Structures are given as structure tokens and as C-alpha cells.
Amino acid sequence: MFLRYVLCHNGKMAVTLQPKTNTEKIMNKTRTLLLAILLIGICCGISAKTLVVYYSYTNNVRTIVNELATQKDVDIVEIQPAEEGQDYAANNYALGTQLLNAIKAAPNDASSYPEIKQVSVDLTQYDDIIIATPLWWSQMAAPMQTFLFNNGAAMAGKNIWMIVSSASSSISGVVADAERLIPDGNFQGNQIWIKSSQVSQAASMLNSWLVETGQVSAINNQKMVMLSDPHVMAPGLLVSEGTAWTTYLSGQRKLVDYSQRLFDDMIVRIKRNLRPGLVLISGDLTKDGEQVSHQYVTSKLDELRAVGIQTLVIPGNHDRGSNSDAVYYDGESTTAATVATNEWFATQYANYGYGVSSEREGTTLTYACEPITGCCQGKRKEGDCHDAPSADATLRGC
Ligand SMILES: Cc1cc2nc3c(=O)[nH]c(=O)nc-3n(C[C@H](O)[C@H](O)[C@H](O)COP(=O)(O)O)c2cc1C
Numbered sequence: 001m002f003l004r005y006v007l008c009h010n011g012k013m014a015v016t017l018q019p020k021t022n023t024e025k026i027m028n029k030t031r032t033l034l035l036a037i038l039l040i041g042i043c044c045g046i047s048a049k050t051l052v053v054y055y056s057y058t059n060n061v062r063t064i065v066n067e068l069a070t071q072k073d074v075d076i077v078e079i080q081p082a083e084e085g086q087d088y089a090a091n092n093y094a095l096g097t098q099l100l101n102a103i104k105a106a107p108n109d110a111s112s113y114p115e116i117k118q119v120s121v122d123l124t125q126y127d128d129i130i131i132a133t134p135l136w137w138s139q140m141a142a143p144m145q146t147f148l149f150n151n152g153a154a155m156a157g158k159n160i161w162m163i164v165s166s167a168s169s170s171i172s173g174v175v176a177d178a179e180r181l182i183p184d185g186n187f188q189g190n191q192i193w194i195k196s197s198q199v200s201q202a203a204s205m206l207n208s209w210l211v212e213t214g215q216v217s218a219i220n221n222q223k224m225v226m227l228s229d230p231h232v233m234a235p236g237l238l239v240s241e242g243t244a245w246t247t248y249l250s251g252q253r254k255l256v257d258y259s260q261r262l263f264d265d266m267i268v269r270i271k272r273n274l275r276p277g278l279v280l281i282s283g284d285l286t287k288d289g290e291q292v293s294h295q296y297v298t299s300k301l302d303e304l305r306a307v308g309i310q311t312l313v314i315p316g317n318h319d320r321g322s323n324s325d326a327v328y329y330d331g332e333s334t335t336a337a338t339v340a341t342n343e344w345f346a347t348q349y350a351n352y353g354y355g356v357s358s359e360r361e362g363t364t365l366t367y368a369c370e371p372i373t374g375c376c377q378g379k380r381k382e383g384d385c386h387d388a389p390s391a392d393a394t395l396r397g398c
Pocket of ligand 1: 055056057060061062088089093096134135136137138165168
């Protein structure tokens with residue numbers, strides 16, 4: 001496959017794909033056929049959704065599940081104890097221990113299990129269920145045990161996956177509890193254990209687990225996504241609503257008041273649905289070059305990077321230098337926001353094109369690099385192409 005693209009800021013982008021060999025032509029036809037089968041499958045409701053049932057006391061499992069939902073299309077149900085504000089960790093975990101001891105003493109008696117708030121879920125809608133729970137004293141946290149005691153029979157024949165979090169104890173006791181409470185579940189074996197100290201790495205751990213277990217497709221290094229002009233405005237720039245903000249908005253064509261949410265949504269779609277090897281963003285990343293907006297953008301690009309999706313950016317005319325619209329909006333007044341300079345931009349996007357492996361042209365923001373080893377080589381040119389569109393980049397061998 002030969003791939004050629006022209007990339008510069010402000011939308012001048014053309015891509016051609018030319019299959020070169022008969023094998024590639026046959027592969028293209030096969031892909032079309034598979035796509036048709038997939039679409040028929042979706043229309044006939046063959047692809048059932050996955051349910052995630054989770055309990056979290058100190059938020060680790062909640063954080064993990066929130067991350068999971070950006071990588072896989074799932075419905076989520078949270079289990080909550082009927083009695084709010086309980087301190088399960090007080091007095092050397094006395095209450096937690098007491099709840100578990102009661103279950104251990106009479107595991108077949110419903111009154112042994114702590115009450116939970118009513119859960120409204122139709123389990124018949126799901127073939128795949130992920131149970132996400134903390135470990136307590138090497139067992140499954142008591143509130144999750146209550147849910148499974150009440151619903152385990154209805155999960156017969158379903159594919160059961162488990163995500164378990166503990167400080168350090170091995171999770172085998174939690175898996176054994178699940179097997180006792182869902183006796184006819186179709187357990188999928190490969191459970192994931194995320195220690196409390198590893199929650200910050202949950203994105204990459206979940207991605208590896210989901211790919212290894214066939215729950216999501218691998219990142220496709222032959223796929224590229226191109227974005228332009230997201231004009232992201234960091235939420236902090238709107239200090240308070242008022243005439244300063246509404247006056248600015250009334251003179252705007254750009255959807256800056258939605259830009260952050262649109263960008264967030266795009267990041268999720270790229271992670272969860274598109275899963276390309278490479279994302280190119282051809283400038284005007286931010287509303288008006290505010291450093292806080294750039295920091296927001298890179299925090300989202302970090303999410304892509306955590307699951308192995310590489311992004312390359314170039315700045316647009318709104319991304320650095322002085323700009324009178326780079327301000328904080330506070331009621332009736334505005335105050336200037338710090339904007340990016342060339343060097344600040346290059347440092348901020350070191351992981352997104354301006355790193356040591358790129359060849360930068362002097363102090364400009366034009367660079368050449370090989371984002372995917374052995375697959376793509378390209379050159380991206382900074383600046384605005386309104387007046388002089390030109391062919392700046394070629395990718396070969398993708
Ligand atoms: C009552 C109780 C008992 C716990 N027992 C253990 C234990 O035996 N071993 C362990 O490694 N962690 C233990 N932990 C720590 C949790 O498993 C761990 O912090 C987990 O990440 C918490 O998830 P959460 O924040 O979603 O509630 C216990 C926590 C509580 C509240």
C-alpha cells in the first residue's frame with residue numbers, strides 16, 4: 001500500500017491510497033466482505049453489550065471502571081451499601097471484618113449479607129459481565145457479595161470477567177467467592193489484578209488485558225486519524241459567566257463553549273472505536289494559544305499515549321504568540337492568560353512530535369520524524385497554508 005498525504009494547518013489535506021498488488025486488492029475485497037458481515041451482525045443484534053457491575057469504597061475501582069468505559073463500550077451499574085457513611089476501615093478494619101465473618105459463618109443465608117441499595121438492571125440483556133471489586137481481607141468486598149448472592153443464579157451461562165483491586169494480597173480468594181456466588185457462570189479465567197499503587201497505570205493495564213482477552217481489538221498501526229482545528233478552551237478560562245464571556249461568544253463562529261467537551265468525546269472515540277496507530281492534529285489545538293488550554297490538550301493526548309496511540313501535532317495560527325483573545329473571563333471583566341511561545345510549545349508537545357527522535361528545522365516548529373517504526377515516515381510543516389498550500393509530507397510503506 002502506498003499512502004501519500006499533504007498536511008498543513010487550516011484544512012489543506014489530501015490522502016490517496018493505492019493498492020499496488022493483486023494480493024492487496026483481494027485483501028481489500030475481503031475487508032469489504034467482513035465489514036458487510038459485521039454491519040449485518042450489528043443490525044441483527046448479534047453484538048451484545050457488556051455489563052460492568054462494580055463496588056468501590058475508596059474510589060480505586062471507580063477510577064478503574066471509569067477508565068475502562070473510555071476503552072470499551074459498556075453499561076455500568078454501581079453497587080452501594082444501603083447504609084451510607086460507614087467506615088469499613090476504622091479500628092483496624094473492624095466493620096469490614098465483621099461483615100465478612102458473618103458471610104463466612106452462614107454463606108447460604110441471605111441475612112448474612114449486608115443490605116445494598118436496590119439495583120435496577122436486566123441481566124438478560126447481557127452475555128458478558130465484568131465484575132469489578134475491591135479485595136477485603138483476601139475476600140470479595142461484602143457489598144459486592146450481596147449483589148452476587150441475589151443475582152448469581154441469573155448469571156448462569158454468562159461470560160464472567162473480573163477486575164480486582166487490593167493493596168497487595170493475591171486475588172484468588174475473591175475469584176473463589178465469585179465462583180461460589182455464580183456457580184454456573186462461564187468464568188473467563190484471565191482476571192486482572194490492579195493494586196492500589198497501580199491505579200495511575202490502569203489505562204495501559206486495562207488496554208493490555210482487554211486486547212489479550214479479545215474484548216477489544218488491538219491498536220491498528222496501519223490506521224491514521226486526522227483532526228484539525230479543535231480550538232480547545234481549558235475549562236478554567238471561564239472563571240465566571242458574565243458579559244465578558246457572552247460578548248466574546250456573540251462574535252464567534254467557533255464552538256469554543258463546546259470545544260473541550262467535543263475534544264473529550266473525540267478522544268474517547270479514538271480510544272474506544274477507531275484505535276488507530278497514529279493521530280495527526282494539524283493545528284489550532286487551542287482557542288487562542290493559552291498555556292492552560294495546551295496543558296488540557298496534552299493531558300488528553302496522554303490518555304491516547306497510555307494505550308499506545310501515538311499523536312503528532314503542529315501548531316496553527318491560534319496556538320502561540322500574542323493574542324488579545326487569550327484571556328480569563330470573569331463576570332464583566334477579562335484578565336490576560338499566558339500564551340505559548342515557540343519553545344514552550346515544543347517542550348509541552350515533546351511527546352507529540354517535538355521529542356529527541358524528531359529532526360527539527362532550527363528553532364521553527366517544522367520537523368520530520370518516524371512515528372511508527374518501519375511503517376510511516378513523514379514531515380509536517382508548521383504554519384498557515386491559507387496563501388501557499390504545498391505538499392509537505394509523505395508517508396510511505398504503511
Ligand atoms: C475492609 C478492608 C479490608 C481490606 N483488606 C485488604 C487485604 O486483606 N489485603 C489487601 O491487600 N488490601 C486490603 N484492603 C485494601 C483494598 O483492597 C484496596 O485499597 C483497594 O484498592 C480498594 O479499592 P476501592 O478504593 O475501590 O475501595 C482492604 C480494604 C478495606 C476497606
